[in-house]
Amino acid sequence: MASEMTRRRLLVAVAAGSALAACERMAVGSGFLESLGRWNARVDRFLFGPARLAGELPPAATTPGNAFPSYFISDDMPFPPAGWTLKVGGLVARPTTFSLDQLQQMTRIDMRVRHHCVEGWSAVASWHGVRLREIAEAVGADPHAGYVEFRSFDSGYWSSWDRESALHKQTLLAYGMDGENLMPDHGAPVRVYSAVKLGYKMVKYLTEVNFLAEPSGGYWEDQGYEWFGGV
Amino acid sequence: MEAADADSQWKGRRAQPFLIRLAHWLNVPLLLIMAGSGLQIFSAYPALGARGALYGWYPWQGKAPPTWLRFGGWLAGARHWHFALGWFLIGNGIIYLIYMGARGEWRRRMFLPGRDSRNAVLMMAYYLRLRRAAPPIDFYNGLQRLAYSSVIFLALVEVLSGLAIYKPVQLWWLEVLFGGYDSARAIHLIGLGLLGLFTLVHLVLVALHPRAIIEMITGGKRG
Numbered sequence: 001m002a003s004e005m006t007r008r009r010l011l012v013a014v015a016a017g018s019a020l021a022a023c024e025r026m027a028v029g030s031g032f033l034e035s036l037g038r039w040n041a042r043v044d045r046f047l048f049g050p051a052r053l054a055g056e057l058p059p060a061a062t063t064p065g066n067a068f069p070s071y072f073i074s075d076d077m078p079f080p081p082a083g084w085t086l087k088v089g090g091l092v093a094r095p096t097t098f099s100l101d102q103l104q105q106m107t108r109i110d111m112r113v114r115h116h117c118v119e120g121w122s123a124v125a126s127w128h129g130v131r132l133r134e135i136a137e138a139v140g141a142d143p144h145a146g147y148v149e150f151r152s153f154d155s156g157y158w159s160s161w162d163r164e165s166a167l168h169k170q171t172l173l174a175y176g177m178d179g180e181n182l183m184p185d186h187g188a189p190v191r192v193y194s195a196v197k198l199g200y201k202m203v204k205y206l207t208e209v210n211f212l213a214e215p216s217g218g219y220w221e222d223q224g225y226e227w228f229g230g231v
Numbered sequence: 232m233e234a235a236d237a238d239s240q241w242k243g244r245r246a247q248p249f250l251i252r253l254a255h256w257l258n259v260p261l262l263l264i265m266a267g268s269g270l271q272i273f274s275a276y277p278a279l280g281a282r283g284a285l286y287g288w289y290p291w292q293g294k295a296p297p298t299w300l301r302f303g304g305w306l307a308g309a310r311h312w313h314f315a316l317g318w319f320l321i322g323n324g325i326i327y328l329i330y331m332g333a334r335g336e337w338r339r340r341m342f343l344p345g346r347d348s349r350n351a352v353l354m355m356a357y358y359l360r361l362r363r364a365a366p367p368i369d370f371y372n373g374l375q376r377l378a379y380s381s382v383i384f385l386a387l388v389e390v391l392s393g394l395a396i397y398k399p400v401q402l403w404w405l406e407v408l409f410g411g412y413d414s415a416r417a418i419h420l421i422g423l424g425l426l427g428l429f430t431l432v433h434l435v436l437v438a439l440h441p442r443a444i445i446e447m448i449t450g451g452k453r454g
Contacts, residue, residue, distance in 0.1 A: 036315030047401040054400045067283025114412060116399060119275035119306065122412050123282040196400055224307035231400045 037226075044228040050164040054113045054195035054231075062112065062178065063123040070185040073219065074155045078205045080189050081153060086173070090149070090210035093140025100175060100189050106130040106138075109172055113195040116231045118220075127193045129174035133167045135209065145211035150192050150203035159192075159201050159218035163211075165230065170195035173206065198229040240335060246370075246451030251336065254327040255447055261320045262430075264312055266423060267302025271309035274301060279417045286417065314397070321390055328383075339370040342380040347373035382429050385422055392419040 112126035148166035174193040187204025280286035303309030351373030353366035395405035395415040409415035
């Protein structure tokens with residue numbers, strides 16, 4: 001119990017630290033906003049219920065395909081390198097490389113939930129893929145790895161998450177959207193999709209998943225956007 | 232209008248006690264920054280309704296508010312300002328409401344339909360020049376009480392709809408209360424428009440009755 005409390009306090013401190021680091025790079029950064037940013041990171045984490053599920057939506061709620069926005073940070077649309085694989089490593093018992101086939105042989109989960117972008121828009125699609133939770137069990141993720149980092153082949157776009165959100169039941173490594181294979185504009189062959197995070201946390205064009213003891217920031221997070229980014 | 236015991240309640244009390252004045256003036260910078268950062272956030276997607284399902288009734292789809300109305304520089308900066316000062320606005324509101332409750336101030340400030348409806352209608356008739364004389368006015372007239380009570384309700388709607396779009400999944404019950412994420416976001420913006428409208432009318436009326444401004448600064452004479 002005591003060690004659990006210590007760990008929690010440490011996790012909070014580390015999360016707050018990363019929020020602080022993000023704020024320092026902000027043009028409008030000031031001591032005041034940094035302190036409140038740390039406070040809000042704690043609120044964000046406090047409000048997150050690991051077992052709370054986002055409401056699933058009916059097919060009629062689906063956003064028409066071309067109206068669901070997509071973006072990447074590379075100049076041109078990133079396409080997967082030949083022989084693409086997903087490396088899962090870091091603090092795990094069995095670092096593993098998965099092919100798309102292997103991922104597709106694991107338990108397929110389908111969910112249709114609302115997407116919340118930091119810009120304020122929302123959109124709805126159904127996504128299918130494998131729960132990150134199942135991958136974590138397959139590779140034997142260390143219980144002390146409080147963070148999970150996602151890396152991509154989109155000019156190095158990345159994000160790091162708290163373990164609880166990453167292992168949420170509605171966090172998938174998605175290889176399909178609206179019943180079809182994932183298209184390149186939405187992050188093919190595999191992307192992170194979750195009902196509990198803002199869009200910029202859901203890394204597309206996935207290449208690596210690493211279980212870590214410390215958060216490693218993120219592409220937008222390091223420019224000033226909230227690190228936790230829960231919804 | 233006031234009963235004898237109520238009269239004695241205000242004995243020695245200023246028209247605008249210190250805490251009311253403090254809360255009132257703190258609202259000026261807080262609301263300005265909340266509105267400005269809110270409009271900066273809105274500018275990232277200056278439309279209402281979900282992608283592919285924009286609301287037909289909103290006439291300014293895709294039109295961002297002018298730069299001079301925005302605050303925070305960019306989306307992430309504005310979000311930090313908005314989520315930082317939101318706590319102070321909520322705190323200011325809670326202290327104000329507790330004070331009003333504890334000191335009985337709500338009795339002379341809030342709109343009580345049984346007491347104030349008739350007075351509000353007569354006051355409106357007077358303003359519209361349908362009546363020559365103003366109805367008897369005690370501390371505030373019925374219309375003032377209606378306006379000041381409505382704006383507190385509006386502030387509550389702004390806070391709750393804001394929380395609904397801040398955490399639509401974790402605070403799902405707030406999202407439901409406002410009819411979904413995009414609806415809550417539209418209500419949050421409409422609320423801002425109504426707050427702006429209130430402020431405009433408020434400024435015109437206090438300019439016509441400058442004694443109200445003096446009292447909100449000095450507190451006024453003790454009753």
